[in-house]
């Protein structure tokens with residue numbers, strides 16, 4: 546194990562700061578979790594993150610055009626930065642009760658782990674690096690992203706890595722997401738999502754019977770979609786997630802819609818599924834005279850992967866072992882998908898402790914050995930960005 550840099554006095558000092566601030570990290574996690582951050586409305590939590598990053602000693606944290614909070618910590622050698630990131634947004638709609646309840650080491654509240662834990666860890670790492678005066682070779686860009694979940698469609702991280710974004714051309718990307726001490730997400734599960742809308746004249750269910758019916762058209766289309774061959778190498782999925790429309794039980798609808806989610810670890814599989822889906826929608830359009838049938842892409846998360854030999858992955862594995870974890874390569878859909886697809890080494894790790902019932906209002910986080918998750922993040926940053934000196 547390349548533990549050398551972890552034994553430097555400055556890094557040891559930073560590790561001590563992480564361990565002694567375990568309780569403060571939990572309090573920050575609770576505080577951030579209680580600031581609502583639904584998709585496209587992450588501003589309030591972003592402002593608080595901006596203030597906390599400044600309080601952690603990062604110079605002039607800013608907010609970019611889409612709402613990402615960004616703060617650069619300079620390195621001794623300049624060059625492209627290592628990005629360390631957690632996401633601001635939650636899946637919970639406006640009005641959700643986001644209060645956190647604490648029973649000993651267990652915290653309950655929507656979003657308490659995903660990703661209030663990541664945000665608190667990001668801050669704890671920044672505080673410890675500054676508190677110990679660590680000087681890294683490469684700059685480290687601390688980021689809190691918007692739009693990681695669902696309909697956000699990774700819009701924050703897409704902007705971050707686009708030309709003009711603060712992370713454009715970065716050397717690597719480390720995403721801190723949720724709990725856990727072993728998993729290292731090095732494969733990005735891609736997804737493509739569609740909405741099909743069908744519209745017609747509608748009418749009375751008796752007097753106008755025989756008029757083309759948008760829901761009948763969608764039911765037939767849905768039946769065809771569930772028969773699509775999905776393939777096993779790699780496993781791909783197709784899910785009709787939502788369906789709606791109509792006015793009344795005794796009316797021929799004027800409008801109906803369906804939303805479809807496809808997923809795979811291979812981009813060509815998503816392409817093949819798209820061809821099949823569009824062919825069926827086209828067939829429905831031809832078969833249903835008098836109905837407008839339209840399909841739009843409502844989500845597109847690219848696939849990607851980071852080589853196990855990439856220095857960032859080796860660093861994350863070494864850091865995991867250094868805190869007593871057992872590194873396990875994993876596949877998931879996270880902010881890391883976007884840099885992976887761009888060829889930038891990227892991965893996602895959990896931030897210690899245990900959690901469950903994510904994406905439900907009963908979500909919980911238990912801080913069992915939680916500080917080790919923060920240490921794992923700190924060590925991954927230090928091993929990847931390199932350390933020249935410490936005060």
Ligand SMILES: [Zn+2]
Pocket residue numbers: 632659660693722723
């Ligand atoms: Zn998350």
